[in-house]
C-alpha cells in the first residue's frame with residue numbers, strides 16, 4: 001500500500017510502530033523496520049543508559065526514537081545525544097513540542113508529533129511537524145478522552161485548511177487491516193500501532209504477561225491514574241493511561257483518594273509483587289485493540305499482514 005507516508009520515509013507499508021516506554025527496545029524497532037514499517041525505540045521517560053543500549057541493539061536498522069515530551073524538559077541534553085545517532089524521526093508526545101522542534105528539523109530528522117486534540121494539532125502544524133499522529137482514547141498507554149473516529153477527520157480538515165504539508169497518521173485501537181482501511185478513509189496517510197506491536201515476540205514483555213493480556217477482550221481495559229500514582233510519575237492532569245483492567249486495578253481504580261492516603265504502603269506492596277511479574281498485579285499498558293489480537297507473532301510480520309488486509313478491504317475484496 002503506497003501513501004504519502006510510505007513515500008516520505010521509503011517504507012513498504014504505511015505503518016509506524018509506536019515508541020512504547022519499556023516495551024519498544026532496539027530489537028522491536030529493528031524488526032518492525034525490517035518488516036517494512038517505521039520502527040521506533042521507546043525513549044519514554046528518558047533513561048539514558050537504557051536508550052543507549054537499545055540503540056546499539058537496533059544495529060544499523062533505520063529507526064527513530066520517541067520521548068515523553070514533558071519528561072524531556074527535565075533533561076533536554078538527551079535529545080542532542082540521540083540526534084547525533086541520526087534517527088529517521090523523533091516522535092514527541094504529551095507536551096509542547098516547540099522547545100525541540102527547530103533542533104530536530106535542523107538535524108534533517110523528521111519531527112513526528114502525537115496529539116490528542118485539535119488545539120494541539122494546530123500547535124504541531126505551527127512548529128513545523130512533518131507528521132501529526134491523531135491519537136484516540138482507544139489507545140494503549142497514555143492519552144486523553146477523544147475517540148479517533150471524529151478526531152482524525154477533524155484534524156485532516158484542519159491540516160488542509162491551514163495549507164500544511166504535515167502528514168496525518170491515525171492511532172488508537174488499530175490492530176488489524178480494518179483499522180488501517182478505516183484510517184485511510186478518515187483521511188490519514190497511515191497508522192501508528194502500539195498494542196499490536198506490544199503483542200509481538202520482539203517486545204520487551206514477559207511471556208506470562210503476554211498470555212494474560214491476549215486472553216482478555218477489548219472490554220477489559222481501562223483509562224486510569226492509579227498506575228502513575230503507584231509508580232510515582234507526575235503526569236500532567238490531562239493525561240490518563242489505558243491498561244489491562246487486572247485485579248490490582250479492579251481493587252483501586254475509582255478509589256484514588258483512599259489509594260493516595262495509603263500511597264507509601266500501597267507502593268511497597270506493589271513493588272514486592274513486581275519482581276514475580278504477576279499479571280494480576282502488574283502495570284500492563286494495552287489498548288482496546290487487544291480484543292483483535294489472537295496470538296503473539298513476530299513484529300516483522302505485522303505491517304505486512306495489516307496492510308494486505310487493508311488493501312483487500314479497500315479494493316472491495318472479501319478480506320475476512
Ligand SMILES: Cc1cc2nc3c(=O)[nH]c(=O)nc-3n(C[C@H](O)[C@H](O)[C@H](O)COP(=O)(O)O)c2cc1C
Nearest residue numbers: 018020021093139140141172173193194195285287
Ligand atoms: C505499552 C505501551 C507503551 C506506550 N508508551 C508510549 C510512550 O512512551 N510514548 C508515546 O508517545 N506513546 C506511548 N504509547 C502510546 C502509543 O504511542 C500509541 O499512541 C498507541 O499505542 C496507539 O494505540 P494502540 O495501542 O491501540 O495501537 C504507549 C502505548 C503502549 C501500548
